[in-house]
Amino acid sequence: MFGGKQSPMNSRHNPSGNRAALIAVGSELLSLGRVDTNGVWITERLQRLGIDVRMRTIVDDDEVRIAQALRAGVEHADVLVVTGGLGPTDDDRTRESLAAAFGLELTRDEALVERLRGRFAERGYPFHDEQARQADKPASAEWLRNRVGVAPGVYLEHEATRIALLPGVPAEMKSIWEEELAPRLTGLAGVARRTATLRVAGRTESSVDREIGDLYEAEGLEITLLAGAGELTVHLIARGAADEVAAQRLASAKQRLTQRLGADLFGEDDASLAGAAGRLLAESGLDLAVAESCTGGLLGGALTAVPGSSAWFKGGVIAYSNELKVLLAGVDPDLLAAHGAVSEEVARGLASGVRARAGADLGIGITGVAGPGGGTAEKPVGLVHLALSGGGEEEAWHLNLPGDRDAVRRRAVFSALDRLRRRLLQR
């Protein structure tokens, strides 16, 4: 999953203003095999701003160790982002560690205490005294407003470093990042950088790698390939002395990749395959219904994750039992008896049946053996039959998927969405 290839300029290039350090605070991040997902997210967002992460530290709730990590961060970085340890309980020590690390004094913002008290009262929660700790900050710092949760973030500049303390709860961290912190960091990196992520379906990492080999040599361009569940992403970073140079390099690389990847390229940056299919549905004025057996609703879940999906998605049937395949999705019971639930015939029956029942233009049917049980020699775990019906055409295909129950189901959903997308592209 994490294979990659990079041009060597990545490590040589070091202009001022673009070095970041991240600190994640929380004993739980160290003890339970948990992944610091905040750090991954922040790294990607900093990259968009042209800022490289040079050091990431995960540290437990110990004030001395947090303070040491803070000092190391200020020594090595222009931007230091700390997540976690801002809550009200006694082991939330990030504020105190900041003060200790840099000889600052914490003062309590009584106006903020009153606002917090008011918010708790509104929601009918008791306000315990320790909650007021969340209103402590050094006098030289500013608040970063938290619209999602209680504890605000803290921002200050110390020596030449911009320091932000953010809550560890991802939704709160992200909200503060987007609304309060990103604007303060924009334009900080001296070298211009433009980045893009291209999202690819239906290709392996090695096939793309071979095809774009010459692009690895392009000046000021860094390419990394990452493979996910069905999806492949091509990450591009173009650098230049001036923004227009970086922009031109990126545009040129994107153009060349777009040509070579053709219909396998389904989107850029945060695009999802469901979003790409949905946009094509919207453009074509068609709508869709689904009938899912082994995926149990995950295809519908992926489609409805797209805001505005009600314009082109009608819904459908979770046809998990054979009974509901007949009753709600309109599959012919004779087909079920003759071919079994996991069969091309039943996939076709689900697709055309739900299309008819829902009065939709297009219908998708999925039926398979997700495992771990239920496999036979003839129909092993990982066998999934899919069908797409509508537009005067009906097609069926099947997959033999590796991996566990979760992987089989997610890859089946990906395949359904990609086939739908390609069908719509051909129109």
Add this chain to the structure above:
Amino acid sequence: MFGGKQSPMNSRHNPSGNRAALIAVGSELLSLGRVDTNGVWITERLQRLGIDVRMRTIVDDDEVRIAQALRAGVEHADVLVVTGGLGPTDDDRTRESLAAAFGLELTRDEALVERLRGRFAERGYPFHDEQARQADKPASAEWLRNRVGVAPGVYLEHEATRIALLPGVPAEMKSIWEEELAPRLTGLAGVARRTATLRVAGRTESSVDREIGDLYEAEGLEITLLAGAGELTVHLIARGAADEVAAQRLASAKQRLTQRLGADLFGEDDASLAGAAGRLLAESGLDLAVAESCTGGLLGGALTAVPGSSAWFKGGVIAYSNELKVLLAGVDPDLLAAHGAVSEEVARGLASGVRARAGADLGIGITGVAGPGGGTAEKPVGLVHLALSGGGEEEAWHLNLPGDRDAVRRRAVFSALDRLRRRLLQR
């Protein structure tokens, strides 16, 4: 998500030999959202040996920053494990950083150089001079044999810290760990440890925190609370001089928590709420159907993530459009017209309608405004109506959920599963 509380003994309790620091070296680990999987693996292996990771640092290929991380590690840890930066290329700097950090001198092991040269010759690879760098180590260090790859690991004791340098390639690191390093660390911590995770629904972190306050003082017990999307987890680590002491402390803590949390406790370790509800369905001999609007199939997806769910889950309807709420889920169109799609009446109609259509014992209906669009003053984003029908009883409830589209939908699914579970518990 990462709020937490721990008994103060966590930071005070410091028997010698049980504190570890990890350092992962490599610029590539800091770019593009890559996860340091070695660190996760090593953390888990150290836990088995009774050793806690107190600090994890990921640092780029910069000799100064690596050396600083090494010094911080020795200052805070009894065991310091470094992965990466041991290869032959110029940006592999771990050996040099170790020497610089502690004032040691690197000497080349010429016998090892000859062995490496022989291995390359055997495989028909050219042996470039820079390969010989892999035979450099401080005189006070030992080699850790690498049976999988080329570069051996390095082991030394500096001040009171045991330091291991391991290759970053996971297969090589793991092989050296198992064969060479784990034997050197076994018995170091001098304590036995047992762990468990309890999963809780329907409680806030602070309410549990207050209720179990006295348990934080229990001898040899460490408690951490973590809040997720609806769920709260209580992580327990019990320690003792002997394994039976740790086991007895864990059992006692689990018993006390089980009593106090009552029906709010839904499972242990990897249990899911859907799995807990499913088990109760199976025990009661009842089955379930669902009709989902705003969650679009995610409830079905969660239920069918449980292996064997076909025994108690029939499926249902993704009633995303109003048309399908009527056509497939059997909602009375007059109710829709009178109250709107997001209403208690329609939630009830979905639950009872899908139950009747599917011939199921129980039915769940969900309808809400997931956002970001579609909210009004009367029905804002985050408003979700749910209903549970069957067993001679019908109940409806609603939620006003914070967060983005994804968070609203996931919390709605969690609430539906938890209400189902509680209904089944009451039987």
